[in-house]
Amino acid sequence: MNEVCYEKLLDQAEKNQTLVFVHSRKETAKTARFVCGMAIEKETITRVCREKIGPL
Structure with a gap:
């Protein structure tokens, strides 16, 4: 299931903000x-996380 979540996040990464709902805090x-590790492993971390975040 996490693999599907990662792929969906990657599809939307440079287009829209994405919110993932899960069942529990754990x-x-x-x-x-998982998402962070997968992004590092597949070298897509720059698509998932911006290097610099501007003022809120």
Whole structure:
């Protein structure tokens, strides 16, 4: 399931903000670590996270 989530996030990464809903707090951290790890592994981290974030 996390692989599908990662692919969907990547599809929207440079187009729209994306919010992922999970079942529990534990799953939130687990999903975030998976997405981050997968992005680093596949060298797509710059598509998922911007290097510099402007003022809020």
